[in-house]
Amino acid sequence: MQFDPFVIPFNIGLYFILIYSVVRSVIWFRDLSRPDKLRLQRGFFGTAFVQSLKEIFLESLIHRKILKTNFKLGYMHMSLAFGWFLLILFGTIEADIFGTKHLNAPYKAIFFRFFNPEHGGMGFEAVYGFFMDLILAFILSGLFLAVSKRFYSKVVGMRKTTRLKATDKIALISLWLIFPSRLLAESFTSGAHGNGSFLTGSLGSWLATFLPAQQMAYPFWWLYSLSLGTFFILLPITRYMHIPTELFLIFMRNSGIKTGDKSGTYSEVETHSCSSCGICIDACQLNFSVGITNIQSAYLMKAIRNNDDVSDIAHNCLMCGRCDLKCPVGIELSPIRMIQRRAGEPENDFRNIYKGYFRSRQSVALEKTNGSSAYDFLPENNPKKADVLFFAGCMTHLTPTIKNSMIKILEASGVNYNFIDEQGGVCCGRPLMLAGQDKEARELINYNSRMIWKSGAHTLVTSCPICYKVFKESYYLDVEVLHHTQFIKRMIDEGSIKMNFLHKKVVYHTPCDLGRGSGVYDEPKDVLKHVSRLEKSKFEDENSLCCGGSLGNMKISNQQKSKIARDAAAELTKGNPDILATACPLCKKTFSAVTETRVADISEIVAEAMMQPSVKKYILKQVNSIKELANI
Amino acid sequence: MEKFGFTISKGRQIDYESNDRRIAEYIFEREPSFRLCIECGGCSATCTTGNLTQFSLRELHILIKRGENDQVRQNIRKCMLCGKCTLVCPRGVNTRNIVVLAKQAFQKSDEYAI
């Protein structure tokens, strides 16, 4: 008995998914840019491949990162992924060893017990059977968690669970049915033949006491095959596509491919690699502060996969980057969101099944412009020459104490500086970029670049992390860009500015664009430690919160922004600090409005701690006059 | 057309009934805070663009509401989206989104594309 019609659904599904994978891979590879193709080739023959295998094992099967974040959720993912992997692996070995011949068709391994009902009676066979039952039990325990999560998300310790579309639901049910139907099919078969191990055997013999096991087994084998077949066929148009895609993602990432600023194979692979695990939803302040639960990255990925109009979702985000760092799959969520913002609304969003399987690349709305400059009114600027430029930025101009503190610090530091936007400068361009308007942003970038270049400076200091990020990333400048906290740290290290220790308890809020956005975590804290008692909060460094004032989100209301700010400030000031310190004028302004605690920029604290320059000057003057007298 | 050495002047009057207010409706639908403006002019006072060239967000705001789209279309691109206006606004109007939506609305309608 080597064949039975019930295996047909499984076979169809399996071969479909295999062929589909090949075709899809070819398309993806073809769409890669030339340098990325080279990277991939190099990666294949280099360490990237080995690295990827390790990562695939750790992340795709074991789900190490999810385990770390949330053990129960991790276990659920692990039991399903790793368990299934083991089941397939050992099932194949089982069929190979104990089957009638070697190198069987896959269905022989999957439906081994059907074709070898007498197998597993004793000895090594029994031990192996026990092992296979153990794997099945492992999977079923995870499945139990998954089913519970669907109905009650607290089970796995999550606040929100992702919402599903119809095809996802069918795929989900077929996935759920796979293992219970295997269990029942195997149990009935075992029951009929009086074998099977602790799970299938015991269940089988018990069922056989009141049911005709032999007759009952066959329909469940059909159900098992049908569930598998359905699942495979639906796989490419559901979120379960992440299972195969993640392997590509890991390999591509290890080969050094990055998301970039245009949609392409990599962003496509990333989008499909999202398992909708929902960790991003949990991390999102829009969720836990203001209850917006339809715009998080998991939903964005899903909407992109579904060819939905994503512009509303794409723009409704603080761009704080919290989810980027928490994504267990390592998808570059913010860059993908930025791609969507730049893309604008799609011209046409018709959908069909075929589209689902072979999604056309994002059709970007053609910009209807007359090509003329939007900012041709900007005046010619000829800054005075200096070594160091200070660019306060728009937001700093609305927080004049920061501006004045920086002037004081710069004066005291003795560097030859020029306050380049003292009379009010031109925007750095990042706000436009955040709105997806890169072309316009580029005009401002060029304008500011020209001005910076003309000044002949070697260092550019800015007070605003928003400006800092864009200066670092999108300006092609031949100058060193420093955030003012970095500059102050340097001045302290060099001994250029002297400060008194302020006996104040300070908690530091890491601004999104400075911390997660630009990787500047330590310098601000070092400066604060130098002048005050820096306390830790629950939200440090990469886990820091967004103040809510972000220019990244244009969809939420002022009240919602305030709510986010209030919640964040409340968390940060739990230890009753004297000062809530930040390093961003926008964070300062946002927090100041919602907390009783004094909110201050680091520059303000430093300026306060600095020896009064007038006193210093006065003493120096006296000392000098004494020296002069002494000389006489 | 010109004849007899002059042409018939076009009035400056806003003709509310014949004006096309679809741009305004597009924004109203997507940004409810558009209703909240009390025309205080804080946004225009802080505006970088407004201090460099003829550009008043407050005025554009009202012109959109009245359906005087031409003038808005010619000027809305000058905004740098820097967000100072949003910070200054006493009524919590999401000014940046209004600019973005206005641009979007113009972009969508062929007759007004910018």
Add this chain to the structure above:
Amino acid sequence: MSKQVIVIGGGVAGLEAAGQLSKAGIEVSLIEKENKTGGHLNDWYKLFPDRRNSSEVKEYLDGITHHDGIKLLTNTTIEKFNSNKSHFSIITNEGKELTADAVVVATGFDLFKSARKEEYGYGIYDNVITSTDLEEMFRKGKIVLSNGNVPKTIGIVHCVGSRDEKVGNLYCSKLCCVTAVKQAIELREHLPESKVFCFYMDMRMGGAFYEELYREAQEKWGVNFIRGKVSEAGEAIDNKLIIKVEDTLAGRPLKMEVDLLVLMAGMEMSEGGKKISKMCGLNTGENRFFAVADHHYGSNRSNIKGVFYAGTCTAPMNITETISHARAAVSEVMDYLKNVRK
């Protein structure tokens, strides 16, 4: 024998003053020219800013004036006024003589007669109405045009008869802005399909919760506010009203069609008040309201000892202020009666 006080006017101020005086054991003669008390409160349906029913305030006033010490004379006007040092006597239209130790003048205000602003065509164009006409419609729960149709676009003109030198009123009536906002909201409530436009010169939302109401009108009800004084209204062939205004914030003249135009009539010194001022020799100010002895601490006192003012006969006030002012008048009266030398 207890002291006697005559209160002239049975509106909010008069009722409150009479009630408080009688509570203090004074015998009060309350004179009202109409056949019932309540004054303008009877013309209003709901009150700003909380939009409670005006009858609730009326009930309160009726409650405190239901007192044996109050002699209510309705349909009564004053024909003659005599004062002899601390003794006052009044002869009514029915020839009755009333005597008192003090007099409280609470003659209130008259609404500006909107027909005087000829350019708006009140009384000429069918669908130009005043704020009181609209209150009447609210009370009936039916807001319709003269032809029975439901209005789709409604214009509300602020400052009709206020801040207008052309009609001789330089002052601000204070309450029309908030009334306009209240009525705009009510219009949107009654007619959810309608569009409402308020044409204002300045939004003077000085009272408690007025600004909040203004914001609600914008945010929740989508009421449109256009800054500019309507210069004129004209009637088009389809009975629609064509109004002209400068959209001062756009710096451009604006022309639009409305189905219904509501005029926010301001407050003026009442005709009765004018008559009494002449009869008694009470001073009036440039705004024609009674001139008070001192704007800071003597706003209830007149130029005649023993004659006091309560409420809107001295200046535009809302109900809260009127009631406070009437109570203050009572305190002045009590003080006077205690210290007056016979």
Add this chain to the structure above:
Amino acid sequence: MNIEGKKAIWKDYQKEIADDKFYYVRSCVRQNFFPGSETAFLKIMREELKKDVYEHPCHTTCTGIGYHSDIVPVETTMTVVARQFAIMNEAGYENLMPSCITSFGLYTEILDTWHHFPEVEEKVRQQLKKATGREFRIPKNLAHASDVIYKFRKEIAAKAKYKLINKNTGEPLKVVDHIGCHYAKMFPSKGVGGAEYPYVLAGMIEEWGGQIIDYPERRHCCGFGFRQYLVQANRGFSVACSKEKFESMKPFKPDMIITNCPGCPMFLDRWQYVINEMEGKKYGQNEEGIPVFTYEEVAGLVLGYNPWDLGLQMHQTDCEPVLDKMGIEYSPEDKYKTEVNALYSESHNLINV
């Protein structure tokens, strides 16, 4: 529209108009624009109403056009006007009756100025004395010629041969009245019916059988506006004003326009042609234009005068549709062949009878 409301307002604006012995001063421009009007007026006054109307050959412009165009200083204007008064006094008349709305407005304005600033009047007195040796008295009554026709509208109606009624349908003709801006806008109390709802022409129309049309732009200027018209480059504004009015009255389907100002009928009439030439836009029923008349012309038609004697052939927008509706008989072939001074017998050729 509630006519009772209007009547209430009209009641508030009643002015005193002299009964007889008028000193008539002609308009500078009307004799060129609508040459039959003033002649017809005199005929109606003298022959139909038997009134004493006096004209003086030494009467000059009031300088209103120069004044409103910022060319003539106000003191000069006042002195010229004082001279007119003096001449009138010398002729033994006290009731001034200008034909021109701007003159009427100017006289009203000057009298009001003198009333408030007697020192100005005194100065003008001295200037007049110095310049001409004349002295003057303030006129006893100042009424525009249309006020006088308004006053005698019933007498005219009693003698009417035609009515402002469409003979074919029996419906009253729909008449738009256009009042010159300087008639009452500056001094509403000096106009019959005030400035908002002037009654001076409406009263005539009502009395003579027509139906008055109230349309949204009734207050709007015709566009003459002196500076607008006098400078060629500004004429675009002038036409735009007239156009605004035509657009606004269009839905009411007016049969005719009646005016009481020198400039208004000129521009409302001529600009219809210009608008058609420039934009191909025609107004009126069957797109034949809306005929524009002066009140004297209408009075003349009502009294049965020959349209060509009234000078209707000088209109750019043909008046025949109205004549046909009213049932007035006329010979089209005579349109441009009328005899000089046909309205008057020989003796009337002189200025004063």
